[in-house]
Amino acid sequence: MKFSWKLINYFIKLNENGLINLEKQLTLSGIETESIENFQEDNDKVIDLSITSNRKDISSTLHLAIEITTIVQKNLKIDPIKLQYKKKHCNQINNHIHYTRVHPLDIKFKITTPNWLLKELEKLDIRKEDTITNIQNYIRSKWGKTFEIINPNKDSRIKNIKQKIYYHNSEKLIFLTFSTKHELSNNTPRIYNSEIFYENLYLDSMQLISTITKITIGKYYEFYTGFESNNIKINVKKSRIDQLLGNTNEEKCKFIKINEVTTILEQLQLHSKYNRKNKYFSINVPSHRTNDLKREIDIIEEIGRIYRFQNFFNTIKTQQGIQNSCREYTKLNHIRNALRNLGLNEVINCCLTTNQQDELETIKIHNPINKEQPDLRFNIVDNLIKNHINNLKYAENNIEIFEIGKIFQKNYLNKKQTYLEKQHLGGLIYNSKYTRDSWSEKSSSITFFHVKAIIEMFLEKIHANTKLSYITDLANLDSLKGVNYTIKNSHRLGIYDNGSNNLIGILGELKTNYAHTSEKKQINIFIFEIDITKLIESIQKKKHLKYQYKTYSKYPSVIRDISVRVQPSTNIETIKTTILNNSKSFIESVEIFNEYTNENEERFVGIRTTYRAQDKTLSTQEIKSLEKNLQEITNRLQN
Template sequence: MKFSLQLINSFINLDNIQFNEFEENLILSGLEIDNIETIEKYQDKIIDFNITTNREEISSSLSLAREASTILNIPIKILPINLNYKNSIEKKFNTLENTQYTHIAYIRIISLTEVFTKKTPDWLLDQLKIHNIKEKTTLNNIQEYIKIKWGQTFYITNNKEINEQKNIIKYSDLAQLFNTKEIQIITKDTSNTSKILIFTTINKKDNHIALNNECSEFYENVFIDSIKLINTFIGAKIGKYNEAYQKIVIKDQNIQIKKRDINKSLGYIQGKTLKFITTYKINKILQQLQLAPKYYKTAKLFELVIPSYRANDLTRDIDIIEEIGRIYQFHNFFNRTKTNKLTGYKSKNFIQVTQIRNTLNNIGLHEVINCCITKNIKKHCRNPQIYNPIIYEQKELRTNILENLINNYEHNIKNLKNNIEIFEIGKVFAINHKNKQQYIERRQLGGLIHNNNYTRNNWNKKSGNITLFHFKNIIETFLETINSKAKLQEIPIAHNTTSIHFAEHLLKTNKKIAIYNPRNKKIIGLMGEFNNNLIKKFTDKNERIYIFEINLNELIETTKFNNHLEYVSQKYSNYPSVTRDISIKLNKYISIEKVKQDIISDNNELIESIEILNEYKNNDNTKNNTTRYISIRITYRSKVKTLNTEDIKYIDTNLDNKLKELQETYK
């Protein structure tokens, strides 16, 4: 629908507003502009709006100016003058739920005699062309112009049309509606050649007399503007007008809307802090929309009276909320409603398990998840059985984590994936030996590493397999990262640590290490090289697979959250060091850690560090071959002086004596 900017400007003062700003505000408020045409002759702009079906009331320059006044918060300079009959509009009753008013159905009739038609002015014809209205007689052109400008107009008829009932209004029905004979009198006293103008709030729709949408708004401006144009462009005698009205009770449309519903739909407004539109601002916007708001503080809701020209548009709460957002402008709200997301309480156990999982991921292991229902490799009377299993391979609850990881390894090998580094956190089960009807459920941590390209000793040589020492260093790094006090300790061959909760049967006898809690000296896990004879069907015997399994709850008990660092700051010595390399003959099964502790036990303050350089042993596999040689490097340094000849002589003597003592002790 096309509108003239000059005609709009006759109702609302837009001189202080740039056209770009005017255009942008209308578009943001939901009035889509299809085209803008400039007419240089009249210095006017023609705006073509795409009016949606729910805004059919925007059909005239007055209605568009009224909408622009609401959006831009600018007063209308030509206020429509409503009909003012004393006590013609009386409030019947008012409650919080509904309101009823007395409106009027109105008709005003005026006759034109001695009509001399003049030429219609060009500016008026241009307004008709904008709306694709064909040119007719001057009186008809004025009729169409008034409708374009005000949205209301007058009917044109004469006695002949009335008698032949060709007019859109049936006057006998009107007379019956108003219960008066004035209409019939005026038609009888007027000749057939005279024109009769009828201003009314009544129209004929579908063969029934009905009130217009704006039945309560008979504008005197329409009558005055029409008479002025007729006087100017038509030479005619204008007689006195006759009128009639009838009071009609119409229930006004009321809507109640809660403030929390407005906040919920529109959300927070832009700003440094999260906040909703204030109640004061909402009330001002509703007043700007001419909705006569009343705020009930106790109920925290607004009661609104919908104007008659918006009765078909504003029918629900969401319609009012949309109007508030439209006037406040939607770009001043956040793109999405921000809510306070309560993460809830995170237990210490949950945080530690998350830390363990993240640490293993950072080391390079990938997490896998397996089903707890399986078929255990090792048969045991305490294996929890499943009654009526679906398949043979899933007839028991697993007693350890590692057997599932071995199945993952076999699957990857079949699919030619040679480097496998995985871990799993899951549950294992066992029958309680004290009560056969009860089951024990524990959380275990298990891992498997198989990598043929883990390390390279020299750049011109091929990369080699991971060794037990590499694997041991990985586990130590993991324990240190999670701040665990757990220690690694070799398991003597004669010592039996078989447990239903640890898959010790999967480890090689001479290549397994215990993980224990130093507080209670209890073994909490095992690690070592996998006995690949159990899966020789799928892999070569020379393949090295390293596995570990730890009781998760007991591992967490060895960890500690430090609120401060336990490191001791110590002054660094600026004096040079002295190193001595020694070789010690030891029994095959003597731990080198014990030797290091014996050397440090003398409380020699000059000893800075002890390092293991190498290990030598005879390749003879006979039973008599029970000795080995360990190379050790001891570093001496003083914090207060440079070591002189006497100090070095003392160190050498003391070291020789200690070496003889150690060799006698560990024969």
């Protein structure tokens, strides 16, 4: 909002050299200066201020001048003029009256707006209109209020006094009204703070109208109406002021004094009374500040703003001990971030559901909200499977999701049935276009080995000391038994804690009958579920890095690929370990790069062996010897 420097000085005497200092003080009080524009023709400056939405009371030059006087502690140049009331005119309702003054004017010719007024409106970005409206806008920008132009035949406010007013039957008859609110105290009118310069506004308006229009302004008429007061009263505790504003800079443990608070409140035009017994200030908020002063904290902020916040101690109390955040909460966030970084999206499902399996293990709700959710869930993946089915119905898109939530299970301890509430991590991955061998070929679906690699990468990211291995002891499933019945036995791995060797999770391919798809459409859906508590226990804090140093050979390597027939139940890790433990030197690495089954259900594994010497290039004879040794080892694996 723009303000004229000349108009500001009409209300308060300010030194032009002190404009920079005033700009800083306004900024500290929450009113920032956006720009200052110079007008050399009339030696004026226009200040563009950023008025926040809670300071709508600063709507004119007068209200800005009042705010400046509050900050710099100077007096306004204009003194209030008390109005004279006749007691018989006052229709009192709760001792509050609304006073209106009416002027009939007869304008019979077109009036031209003077240039100086047009320039003033242009500086303040006010749109130019007819002369009377221009005068109205100028008075409003200066005083915050202005006179009204009303139609005497339509406005009901002047029906009582219209009979007393003599006027000619002219279409250009204008009634200029001025209204204000007053409170009667001991039969003496007291003007509200927001209306304290009402009489000055009236005199300035009349002088401006008569000068520009050349009309003689005659007698005015007045009338009174009562109204209900809606003043806001706020109680501010002294202890609350001390708590929020703190100690003053003069001395430690010394707070702002009561008389200083009273002076500041009067400076802010907030009339107050201090209750010494209960130690609080009772404050009457004026009508022009009801928009931003509504709570106790608003009054305290005003006190600190005027007293200056730099006069209080700004040092933060040091804490004796560093409070560590909840370890579990931190680890959960770390787990979530790791899964999101791997491309999985988090979902949230309700703990109430309908369990289709394991009726003996289901926990029923005695008084369910509806028939569709009568049970407490005993695993996470069932809801994820429902999410996948709904996704196929509406979009047929790929889905890679996870959820961290609570499960509920029965527990039999000392032949007594109790209930357990645990937190689990569940996930579902389905992607029909996960990878392709070349750009010319069609994309292929994600495989069990891809999912296994994703889970291994996730566990590595969170520094979990775990391993993926075949599940040998089904009785050790414990809380994961609610997941096991949905997974194919041939495509299933357990997630074990390396330290305790306990099963903490399970990973596998979803059974076809749970996918709810047609037989023609063959899809691979993979699910996993992990006990969050046990997973967090397996996470190790990396206090230092462990490296294994090995000299890099300068000599070339030799790579040999062979295909070996193995038993269907033979573990891949067992094959690699057997070759490395029983072979001769010069073997640098062993990799399994392919696996397939022929029509006779014989299983074949492709093994890639890399040979390299540290001090020489391997000869043909040495390589033949190494291949012969490898053939002997692989022959043992076939039996």
